[in-house]
Amino acid sequence: MRNVNQAIKLLQDMEKGNHKPGIVMYSAIIGGLCKDEQIDTAQNLFKEMICKGVVPDVITYTSIIRGVCSLGMWKDAESYFQNMVNFGISPNVVTFSIMIDALCKDGKTEKAQTLFQLMSTRGVQPDVVTYNSWIDGLCNSDQREEATKLFYQMIGRGISPDVFTFNILIGVICKEGMVEKAQKLFDLMIQRGVKPGTIIYSALMNGYCLQNQMDEVTKVLHSMVVRRCGLCNVRRVTKVQELLKEMQARGPSPNVYTYSILLNGLFKNDSYEEAMRVFEEMENDGLKENIVTYNTVIDNMCKANNLDEANKLFDSLPSKSLKCDTMIFNIMIKNF
């Protein structure tokens, strides 16, 4: 559904020409309106289709439930849900997943838990998407241990975690400073044939940086290259910036986050020279640095007493069409 308004016009044309739009047509438009946050129009069309004798099915209900849920209209969600059940249309795994996800994102973890249990009661089995939403919700309400339990529960039930699951868990665990645990999950991920991308590698690097284990960061970078193209073709390189070059060429590519994480880690671990080399590498890479990157570099230039260089870099920001934010002004004011 690329253009809802056009679709609505089509709907009206059909009716003028004595063609009856069917359930698929209505569901598609209602779904499109919901994605456009035109919830009133969607609800009206929903009523209208019923008046015209077109009976909504599980997809129509799920679409409109998604629409009201995403706007936090829980009363409406509940009544649509109740309605469909009363009409003998069973909510399926998608219906439940959408509601659980929306509830979690709104911080209503307990309500989500109730639904998670309700679906089992109704004989609807959660799938990988349901688990991911629920695991994410638990992580965001500081119940990471419980989330880990759910992770093993899903494996026990024969539902394979995918790259979404690992992104959620590895990211959280790294931030908690338990990088060893994250590394174990990473190993499990590889063992289960789930392919890590740039984000997982960046998150792991961040985890090791936080623990000041810069040797391990280099290993992560190395495995990023190796895993993609096979051990035999890769030189055993130890220098971070050489590894970055390799990654750029053959691995999941480093992005601006990867670089910023690395820069920050190197600065914090007294590798000023190496950090500056990585920074140059980044500029040559054609990657668009952002204000966070410059922030890190300028801050550390100041700390190393290279005030002239810091000033020069700061002055160059407008020519790179980068907008300064509060943090960078604070750094500049503090140091000059």
Added chain:
DNA sequence: ATAGGGTTAG
């Protein structure tokens, strides 16, 4: 012509 999920940096 119809419905669902995630993530990394100062």
